[in-house]
Amino acid sequence: MDVLVVGAGPAGLTLGIALASRGVAVRVVDQADAFFGGSRADGIMPRTLEVFADLDVLDPVLANGDLGTLMRAYKGDEVVWEGEMSTPVDPTPSTPYPNIWMVPQFRTEEILRTRLASLGVEVEMRTALVDFTQDDDGVTATLSTGERVRVRYLVGADGGRSTVRKKLGIPFPGETDEATTVLFADARIDGITRDHGRVWPIGDGGAGVVPLAGTDLFVVTARPPTDAAEPIRDYLQRTITEASGRDDIVVREVTWHTTWRSNTRLAERFRDGRVFLIGDAGHVHPPTGGQGMNTGIQDAYNLGWKLAAGSDILLDSYEPERMKAARAALDLATQLLEKHRRGDADAHVRGPEVQGLTLNYRDGLLSRDDREHPGATVAGDRAPDAPVTVDGNAVRLFDLFHGPHWTLLAFGTSIPRHDFGDAVRAYRIVDPDGHARAAYDMADGTLALVRPDGYLGLVTTSADRVADYWATVTGQSRP
Ligand SMILES: Cc1cc2nc3c(=O)[nH]c(=O)nc-3n(C[C@H](O)[C@H](O)[C@H](O)COP(=O)(O)OP(=O)(O)OC[C@H]3O[C@@H](n4cnc5c(N)ncnc54)[C@H](O)[C@@H]3O)c2cc1C
Known part of the structure; x- marks a missing residue:
């Protein structure tokens, strides 16, 4: 076995897919008795949608969600505020999925599990990681089933309370604010329409009721109950009736609920030898801005192809690249x-900063740009999409990137003669409408090598440097 992934939340499932689709022998274990059933992270960011397209799960994700609904704040019957979290925009040639897409986390996990199973990997439930030791050649893990597993790498995708992180003794500094708590619940509710979400603020309390995409449920937010003995349905009924002043809204059933505590933490390291941390195991976020799950999925997508290749420089690049991303997401x-705490009028509004599209690895170990006069897009940046022509056929760059290979784009120059086999696919870009040139801003004679995870690794004018770079980074012999 090559890799043991501990935890089958969104991060662990994404990593399982990224590895299994490359033919890596992987097991994904989870200590839970049953699959997670709550809405939790229901906002999928544009960059995550691009990752999902590459992992072949975009269609079911789009089929099971929506763009989110209009929100209205009420005082009694009167609407005192109305707005959208973000205003939907049209796709552009460089950004085919520009909007946040709302899907409940349990559905996203179900879709990822189905894709993983199609690659021959079933999640092993009721199987906890209990302990592990590592040496120069691998990791020996002990599972709650009594089994001992020997793997080349172990990945802790085991959430905020990560056993893997604790066993490694990696500090997890940050803040837990017991005073900032919110009750989140998924409920079936009669008496209100699904055409908009409602907030009835009362002081720092009240209630919110928002339709949950792709389901007949609503997500209810309220202050957590103080009487632990009161059934949760009764508490939500009372709270909504009091906040709305309406007695025609009936809470029929509560399918999931949790009390969220403000918890903001970042692990000091994401790696110890052959053991890696991804997702909440390495960073926990307030839900504001919808960064937690999305950052974890990006961790997995960043690590998957590096573990499959296994070269030192690729593995060394994981922690600095993703630490920077996690810091930015936490900030x-x-x-x-803070905006919510202050009660700012625009606290619900989300701008482009939450979308993940501008995140870059410019100062990372893998980013090299040897042009004298680089343009606006440089090594380390996300490689944008564009409609182009290849061998007389109209294609999208994202179609050329799709799959486990690197992609070499030749702008106004011929493709190098080096034989990379199928590891690097090279294309001379013909750009009839100028979209690729606009997005990449690269002069004639430029070669851009796109990593398997869709970021620019090398930008150069020398074919030999492409061969040198690729051999150095992957640890393969120079073509
Ligand atoms: C109320 C709420 C709202 C949120 N809203 C958003 C949002 O809108 N957008 C967003 O991006 N994020 C949001 N988040 C955060 C998001 O839910 C988490 O970031 C995400 O679930 C983390 O995924 P993960 O795979 O890293 O870990 P988890 O989903 O926590 O999964 C970890 C898994 O590991 C398993 N496990 C733990 N220990 C072991 C062990 N020893 N052995 C085996 N298995 C183990 C657990 O059973 C679990 O299944 C929200 C969170 C909450 C609570």
């Missing part, structure tokens, strides 16, 4: 939480 979520 953003914290700023938005």
Whole structure:
């Protein structure tokens, strides 16, 4: 076995797919008795949608969600505020999925599990990681079933309370604010329409009721109950009736609920030898800005192809690239939480900063740009989409990137003669409408090598440097 992934939340499932689709022998274990059934992270960011397209799960994700609904704040019957979290925009040639897409987390996990199973990997439930040791050649893990597993790499995707992180002794500094708590519940409710979400604020309390995409449920937010003995349905009924002043809204059933505590933490390291942390195991966020799950999925997508290749420089690049991303996501979520605490009028509004499209690895170990006069897009940036012509056929760059290979784009120059086999696919870009040139801003004679995870690794004018770079980074012999 090559890799043991501990935890089958969104991060662990994404990593399982990224590995299994490359033919890596992987097991994904989870200590839970049953699959997770709550809405939790229901906002999928544009960059995550691009990742999902590459992992072949975009269609079911789009089929099971929506763009989110209009929100209205009420005082009694009167609407005192109305707006959208973000205003939907049309796709552009460089950004085919520009909007946040709402899907409940349990549905996203179900879709990822189905894709993983189609690659021959079933999640092993009721199987906890209990302990592990590592040496130069691998990791020996002990599972709650009594089994001992020997793998080349172990990945902790085991959430905020990560056993893997604790066993490694990696500190998890940050803040838990017991005073900032919110009850989140998924409920079946009669008496209200699904055409918009409702908030009835009362002081720092009240209630919110928002339709949950792709289901007949609503997500209810309220202050957590103080009487633990009161059934949760009764508590929500009472709270909504009091906040709305309406007695025609009936809470019929509560399918999931949790009390969220403000918890903002970042692990000091994401790696110890052959053991890696991804997702909440490495960083926990306030839900403001919808960064938690999305950042974890990006961690997995960043690590998958590197574990499959296994070269030192690729594995070394994981922690600095993703630490920077996690810091940025935590800062953003914290700023938005402060806006909510202050009661800013635009606290519900989300701008492009939450979408993940501008995140880059410019100062990362894998980014090299040897042009004297780089344009606006440089090594380390996300490689944008564009409609282009290849061998007389109209294609999208994202179609050329789709799959486990690297992609070499030749702008106004011929493709190098080096034989990379199928590991690197090279295309001379013919750009009839100028979209690729607009997105990449690269002069004639430029070669851009796109990593398997869709970021620009090398930008150069020398074919030899492409061969050198690729051999160095992957640890393969120079073509
Ligand atoms: C109320 C709420 C709203 C949120 N809203 C958003 C949002 O809108 N957008 C967003 O991006 N994020 C949001 N989040 C955060 C998001 O839910 C998490 O970031 C995400 O679930 C983390 O995924 P993960 O795979 O890293 O970990 P988890 O989903 O926590 O999964 C970890 C898994 O590991 C398993 N496990 C734990 N220990 C072991 C062990 N020893 N052995 C085996 N298995 C183990 C657990 O059973 C679990 O299944 C929200 C969170 C909450 C609570």
